[in-house]
Amino acid sequence: MTKKQKQIIGAVAAVVVILVMFITSYNGLVNKETRVDQATADLEVQLQRRFDLIPNLVSAVQGAMTQERDIFTQLAEARANYAGAGSTNARIEAAGQVESALGRLLVIVENYPELTSLQNVRDLQVQLEGTENRVAQARRDYNEVTTTYNRAVRAFPRSIVAGLFGFDKRTLFSAVDGAETVPTVDLTPQGS
Numbered sequence: 001m002t003k004k005q006k007q008i009i010g011a012v013a014a015v016v017v018i019l020v021m022f023i024t025s026y027n028g029l030v031n032k033e034t035r036v037d038q039a040t041a042d043l044e045v046q047l048q049r050r051f052d053l054i055p056n057l058v059s060a061v062q063g064a065m066t067q068e069r070d071i072f073t074q075l076a077e078a079r080a081n082y083a084g085a086g087s088t089n090a091r092i093e094a095a096g097q098v099e100s101a102l103g104r105l106l107v108i109v110e111n112y113p114e115l116t117s118l119q120n121v122r123d124l125q126v127q128l129e130g131t132e133n134r135v136a137q138a139r140r141d142y143n144e145v146t147t148t149y150n151r152a153v154r155a156f157p158r159s160i161v162a163g164l165f166g167f168d169k170r171t172l173f174s175a176v177d178g179a180e181t182v183p184t185v186d187l188t189p190q191g192s
Helices: 003-062 066-084 088-110 119-154 158-165
Strands: none
Touching: 003 066, 003 088, 003 119, 003 158, 066 088, 088 119, 119 158
16 A cells, blocks of 8 residues: 555545544534423423412412512512513523512411411412422423533533534523522501
């Protein structure tokens, strides 16, 4: 074999290796992105379950809580923001708004003994608690696969493939601003 033939074979082998690495990187990113999309869908199913339970809880307690009307408005607005969100980032922000308002509502409900003694309110609280646990697990799953995906998008040489084909970093779910602050509830009658 001549030197030129060896160079041609070497060049072809190098191109094949690069092509295989390129295809493997692309397919790996597609696989990871698909897992993120699946985790997003799973999380949205749990968030939708939560949003479906909230009106029932609100209806069950609304009559007894006349001075707490603003919380119902905040919940309705937050649910509407989630329904109208056009991106994952917007849904993440809207879900945080719902959590904040829902947390205040649950604190309020606990401070009304006549409400916590009603069976339908207790049942709804149990369902909501179970849903919150599912949401928390779905968020952990989402964050895990999203972190893996984000790492792959940023790591060399996949970062080149990611840049060429528009694989962008995804946003992680995190605690909403103020989540570390316990909601305060003023139960004094209005106009006192």
